[in-house]
Amino acid sequence: MPQIPWLDPADLAFPAVETALDDPQGLLAAGGDLSTPRLLEAYQHGIFPWFEDGQPILWWSPSPRAVLFPEKLHISRSLRKQMRKEDYRCSSDRSFQRVINECAKTSSKRPGTWITDEMREAYSQLNIAGWAHSVEVWQGSSLVGGLYGIALGEVFFGESMFSLGPSGSKIALCALCDWLIEKQFKLIDCQVGNPYLFEMGAEEISRQQFQQLLSQCATVNYAKAGSWNYHWQSQDKVAKMAV
Known part of the structure; x- marks a missing residue:
């Protein structure tokens, strides 16, 4: 997996969306959880989770949108x-x-x-x-x-x-x-x-x-x-x- 930030389970903050990768397009971070507070924080900043079984939670902010x-x-x-x-x-x-x-x-x-x-x-x-x-x-x-x-x-x-x-x-x-x-x-x-x-x-x-x-x-x-x-x-x- 490309080198991306891993989220601290105790911290809801996300990296700046401008730091998302170009390849794969929009991949921003991994880890964290899918708690309601974290999901609300993510969506408010244009970030969404997208991953499959067997993968860590992956967070995305693609461009174009x-x-x-x-x-x-x-x-x-x-x-x-x-x-x-x-x-x-x-x-x-x-x-x-x-x-x-x-x-x-x-x-x-x-x-x-x-x-x-x-x-x-x-x-x-x-x-x-x-x-x-x-x-x-x-x-x-x-x-x-x-x-x-x-x-x-x-x-x-x-x-x-x-x-x-x-x-x-x-x-x-x-x-x-x-x-x-x-x-x-x-x-x-x-x-x-x-x-x-x-x-x-x-x-x-x-x-x-x-x-x-x-x-x-x-x-x-x-x-x-x-x-x-x-x-x-x-x-x-x-x-x-x-x-």
Whole structure:
């Protein structure tokens, strides 16, 4: 493993994000723990954990950073048509455990997972504390998609999403953006970009730009922590959303 700082379990401080490695891109530190205070400290500074079973806890701050401004969400014509035709219902924080468990599942296309048992327990504790949230997509009584992440101040830090039906994760992202716009959130952190996210309107910005946005928008406000209570129906909402 490259030479990187090891975190002191008794100290929540992280190295400056500017010291993150270029190869592998964004690797900042290792060790520490996944306690709620440390995770809140990490996210507030644009740092997130990402590691697999058998590895130490690894902390990352990549550059460029993939972000999505909720009002810039792009919904394709085919997705709009699908959401008009099929009446999907979306909820928040109704089934956090099911969402994170589905995100953690492996398949022939994805034989490994970074959502380890340790990660699931840590984010479940964040959900109980009111910092981590899930969005669920339902078709009838069946869960067909969802996502989860962390909300700090006016920033939502996306962690993972899944689909059990056509475009389930895309519909979850549509519902999330609608909720975030309503609550005046400024930014979704997508961490690392991919064609799927770029198709939905995500873009890349520099680490410096990202850190500036966090300093303005990502605050640990305990008064705002708590369960989300959001309900969304695709046929009612799709015509009002951004193109």
